[in-house]
Amino acid sequence: MTYDGPIGEEDTDMKVVTDEAKCCGAGQCVLLAPEVFGQRDEDGVVVLLEPRPAEDRHAAVREAAAVCPGAAIRLDEDA
């Protein structure tokens, strides 16, 4: 169930980039991966909380990028 191998190394293989200009504040990313994405209180624009999310967040981050209506989330998976 739990994996006791080395941690930390895997954490670096996804890099998240957000584009504030494209963000339309839909909030899907925050609902899907609240540890990685937030929204500014004053206008709802995305705030990137964790540019290099841990591996257990990768699926949610990929989903957030896929469904973002502003196409404002870019992922670099080999970073």
Add this chain to the structure above:
Amino acid sequence: MSADEQTLSYPIPNDAALDPPAEWAELRAGCPVAHVRLPSGDRATLLTRYTDVKRVLADPRSTRLLNAPDAARLSAEGDGVFSGELAAIIPDSGAEHQHWRRLVGRWFTAKRMNALRPAMVQIAEDLIDDMVKRGAPGDLRAGLGFPLPVYVICDMLGVPAADRDRFSYWSDTLLNLTRYGKEEADAAQGEFFEYMSGLVAAKRAEPGDDLLSELIAAGGPEDGGLTDVQILVTGMALLVAGHETTANMIGKMVAMLLADRTRWERLLADPSLIRTAVEESLRFDANAGFGLPRYLNAETEVGGTVLPRGTTVVCSMAAANRDETVFGNAGEMDLARSPNPHLAFGHGAHSCLGQALARTELQVALEVLLRRLPTLELAVPVEKLERVEGLAVGGLREVPVRW
């Protein structure tokens, strides 16, 4: 475009309440950029493929300037919420639109929606209590779908609970030129405008914790805020955009889940699927209404066809959401589908401002229904469900249920 293409009437007539018309698949395969004739008699270009719809919705050349002299009229009676003087008060594009959107957007963040959730659950619980008191069978649309979103919008705008039902009536009238006459719709719009003017004045005198008060507090245009008329129209737009759409979607979602009751049972067994089930209901909705009309202010190439400036394009998000090249088993309702990049809320800078609100309302409605009325079932055969064709929004006239 091919020479053998016929001019379709749009909206495409369809008697099945929950199933798509056969034409969608044919158009996607053979005529993805199709000439259609609108109820007004004017011509427009219909898009049905996912990639085309998504690209055009996000393209700045496709505008909402449906008042342009050469834009197609949607219906002979007038285009209601799609055009008119009121719609023109909210900036349509560019930096001004983004500014407006961000001023209002702060009220639709995920955090705000999570904060609103307990109040929504309470509203849903109370409405279901009333349904249970009246006894089965009942109409889920009238009992839950229609009142829930209008009560929530009233709370957000700071409208007293006593005025909720007047709000429902105005909203219904403004969107249904076919059901109400033009005179009745104009009268309702006048009353609504007057009520909202009074409400804005009241909030200015005595601010509350609501959207109107916060828009007022942002100051006038010179301070980066909105004019009084813009604030008023913004409030009206939220009701018009957020009421009937969500009301109908609650009814359609429940109808789709009960039409094949194994879907409902799957959710009873595993309520963690509620989120993806809501998204799949949005994708699978074959009775979504007109789609989004756009006016091209410059020549635009779509799917290999060059559309001239001045073309009115109709984006059918519902047809795009059934595109097999994007969604595996697109004709199946898969309650666990993920990711589900459907276009039910549009796409790009103009995608639905209230989508987080709509999602939360749909999730709450489903969650409370599953918990309170697990034995829920349709009280009529699926074939007896009747569509209602508003100009903007598709829905079901009634959703008769028992429990």
